[in-house]
Amino acid sequence: xxxxxxxxNIIDLIRTFFKKEEFTEVETPLLVASPDPxxxxxxxxxxxxxxxxxxxxxxxxxxxxxxxxxxxxxxxxQICKSFRNPEEIDPLHNPEFTILEWYRxxxxxxxLMKDCEKLINFISKxxxxxxxxxxIQYQKKIIDxxxxxxxxxxxxxxxxxxxxDLDEFSDLExxxxxxxxxxxxxxxxxxxxxxxxxxxxxxxxxxxxKDKPLILFDYPAQLAxxxxxxxxxxxxxxxxxxxxxxxxxxxxxxxLTDPVEQEKRLKxxxxxxxxxGKKIFDFDRDFVKSLKTMPxxxxxxxxxxxxxxxxxxxxxxxxxxxxxxxKIFKK
Amino acid sequence: MADTSIxxxxxxxxxxxxxxxxxxxxxxxxxxxxxxxxxxxxNIKSGALFDFxxxxxxxxxxxxLVTQEFQYLYRxxxxxxxxxxxxxxxxxLEEDILGNFKNFVKESDLYQIYTLEDKAVxxxxxxxxxxxxxxxxxxxxxxxxxGATKTVKVETGYELQVPLFIKEGDSIVINTExxxxxxxx
Numbered sequence: 001x002x003x004x005x006x007x008x009n010i011i012d013l014i015r016t017f018f019k020k021e022e023f024t025e026v027e028t029p030l031l032v033a034s035p036d037p038x039x040x041x042x043x044x045x046x047x048x049x050x051x052x053x054x055x056x057x058x059x060x061x062x063x064x065x066x067x068x069x070x071x072x073x074x075x076x077x078q079i080c081k082s083f084r085n086p087e088e089i090d091p092l093h094n095p096e097f098t099i100l101e102w103y104r105x106x107x108x109x110x111x112l113m114k115d116c117e118k119l120i121n122f123i124s125k126x127x128x129x130x131x132x133x134x135x136i137q138y139q140k141k142i143i144d145x146x147x148x149x150x151x152x153x154x155x156x157x158x159x160x161x162x163x164x165d166l167d168e169f170s171d172l173e174x175x176x177x178x179x180x181x182x183x184x185x186x187x188x189x190x191x192x193x194x195x196x197x198x199x200x201x202x203x204x205x206x207x208x209x210k211d212k213p214l215i216l217f218d219y220p221a222q223l224a225x226x227x228x229x230x231x232x233x234x235x236x237x238x239x240x241x242x243x244x245x246x247x248x249x250x251x252x253x254x255x256l257t258d259p260v261e262q263e264k265r266l267k268x269x270x271x272x273x274x275x276x277g278k279k280i281f282d283f284d285r286d287f288v289k290s291l292k293t294m295p296x297x298x299x300x301x302x303x304x305x306x307x308x309x310x311x312x313x314x315x316x317x318x319x320x321x322x323x324x325x326x327k328i329f330k331k
Numbered sequence: 332m333a334d335t336s337i338x339x340x341x342x343x344x345x346x347x348x349x350x351x352x353x354x355x356x357x358x359x360x361x362x363x364x365x366x367x368x369x370x371x372x373x374n375i376k377s378g379a380l381f382d383f384x385x386x387x388x389x390x391x392x393x394x395x396l397v398t399q400e401f402q403y404l405y406r407x408x409x410x411x412x413x414x415x416x417x418x419x420x421x422x423x424l425e426e427d428i429l430g431n432f433k434n435f436v437k438e439s440d441l442y443q444i445y446t447l448e449d450k451a452v453x454x455x456x457x458x459x460x461x462x463x464x465x466x467x468x469x470x471x472x473x474x475x476x477x478g479a480t481k482t483v484k485v486e487t488g489y490e491l492q493v494p495l496f497i498k499e500g501d502s503i504v505i506n507t508e509x510x511x512x513x514x515x516x
Contacts (some may be wrong), residue, residue: 040365087366087387090358183347185389194386197364201384225363251363 003320006127006312011079011304013123014100021115023075023102028063030056030081034284038225039272042085043279044095053281056083059301060101061226062287065255068103069294077102079304089326091316092247094305096325103299108254109227109238112300113215116242116250117147120213127311138245138310141210145244149213155236157216162203169196170220170235192222205246213244224265227253244310252300259291332390335368340430341453343375343394343445346383350375350394350447354427359384375450396445398455403436411436413444413451422451432456432507434489459504461516462486467499 001009015025035043035055048054057063059082067076082099089095104111124145125133134146155166169175172192179195180186186195208214217240221229227239238254256262266283274280308320318324338344342353355371366387373380385391401413401422409426411433422444426433432454436442443455466484480492485503493512497503502516 038363040360040363086358086360088358090360093360185386187390190386191365194365197361197367198384198386201359201361201367201369202382206382223363248361 001312003308003312003314004322007308007320009127010123010308010311011098013126014079014119014304014307016126017119017122018077018102021075023077023104024073026064026067026073026076026078028057028060028067028078028080030083032057032063032284034062034282034287036061036226037266037269037273037281037283039269039276039278042087044083044085045279055279055281058082058084059099061299061301062284064101064103064299065294065297066287066290068105068297069290069292074105075103088331089318089324091318092306094317094321094325097317097321098304100302100304100307101299103255103297105295105297107296107298109217109240109252109298112252112298113149113151113217113240113242114147116215116252116300116302117145117149117213120145120244121147123307123311136245136310138247138313139315141245143210143245144212149215149242150209151215151217153218153236154216154220155218157204158199161207162199164199166220167235170222196220196223208243208246210246213242215240215242224256225251225253226256226262226265228256247306247310248303249306249310250300250302252298255294255297255299257291257294257296259288262291263288333393335385335387335389335391337391337393338368338370338385341428341456343396343447343452344372345392345394346372350452352428352452354380375447375452394447394452396447396452398443399446400441401444401451402441403438405438406436413442416441422446424451424454428453430456431510434510435460435462435487435505435507437462437487456507458507459513460507461502461504462489464493464497464499464501464503467493467497467501 031054036058041058043058044056046054060078060080064076064078067073079100081096083096086093086095124136134144136143136145158164158166164178169178175192175195176186184198218236219239221235221237224237227237230236230238241251242249270280270283305317305320309317312320314320338353338356340353340356344351351372351374353370354373357369359367359369368385368387371380371382402416404412404414410423411429412421412423414421445452445455462485464483465486468481479495481495482490483493483497484490491512504513504516506513
């Protein structure tokens, strides 16, 4: 099957799944004034009305939450393009990519984990039309996608694979000490987030079992993004990611609904952006205001291009995109 | 000292006190994270391969390499053999170290080889090579579409797209990084 047809089929199946589950499909703007200021994503900037800054949305998240908060729709989903302006092209990212996001109210991140299991099994069953339907072959590995998928907390993963106590590691000075002992280069400017990810990428992610999907949950508060902190332990958040065949496919959380805390995080992100020389803009005040009427909600983003990679056994994202950005622009 | 911006396939670095050659490099930016470079390193002394992910901007120490001229002899499976024309000493480089340049090595031609303590590390690939076209289809008469190309084979066996006016026996200049046609020699 050509990758173009596979893409069409998979997107059709995603839509069928969410309509069957009674989600409402919505649209949000791609051209925005105040994108998500996540400190490590650079945005694409353009101009509107001659000299007002406008940005291509790095995700539809803020507007989807505004819909949840104001339109009283309890389950929404969207499939759209999102844009992130990278330093370099790599085999897992295209600067312009297709994203799937869904949100359900009166729900938390464990409900989303179940949605992910159901969605992947639904697509697999309809896409391959073969038995046994619970196996996907990706890059020479057979993956058993039967629910429930194995789940491991970030703290357990750091303990099991890197022999690090994450409670202890959460302090920057302590983290520097631990990383240095392990032989990593630690400098004055080295950040906690860099050490966390360097250890994660070197010692943890490569050791994840590849014969089943994996749900990694309860991220440290430093990586909360827009997730809610855990009631019982505020050093961690109700955030998870899921992996299949080594591909990180989705990132979801119990949404932060506290407007005060949200404003604080957006401002902190903007401060971090300023420090690292990223584009600065005003934060989305309308989004913060909308949280006042937002019910308990859980939401997730899934990379559709990577889903297509998984189901078509493609090694790089460029193989499943008809016109990859790297072919249009030369560095 | 240099940083991760110099990382590329074939580069030789000092890592944990030992010389290593970079055999693969990919850029990674984990979701909601800063930038990293995932590399596959080969220890020049032991031959051991392993993966290491560097923080973007991390300091990198380049190994002090010496270049020597070698003549290309032949290929055996994924190893390419070269000889020092003065001492007749032979060395070999693996296919993944040569990268794209494997398509352009020509028997008995001379190449600059990087060495460290007399061990061959990698090949200093010229940006351009000139090779002779050994097979070319005749272009269809009257085909005047701008930008039209055809496939030809050069003397090393490599095939590429060239403009229609290129004939068998012509020498053409190829960019060794992109593998694309540059001009007629």
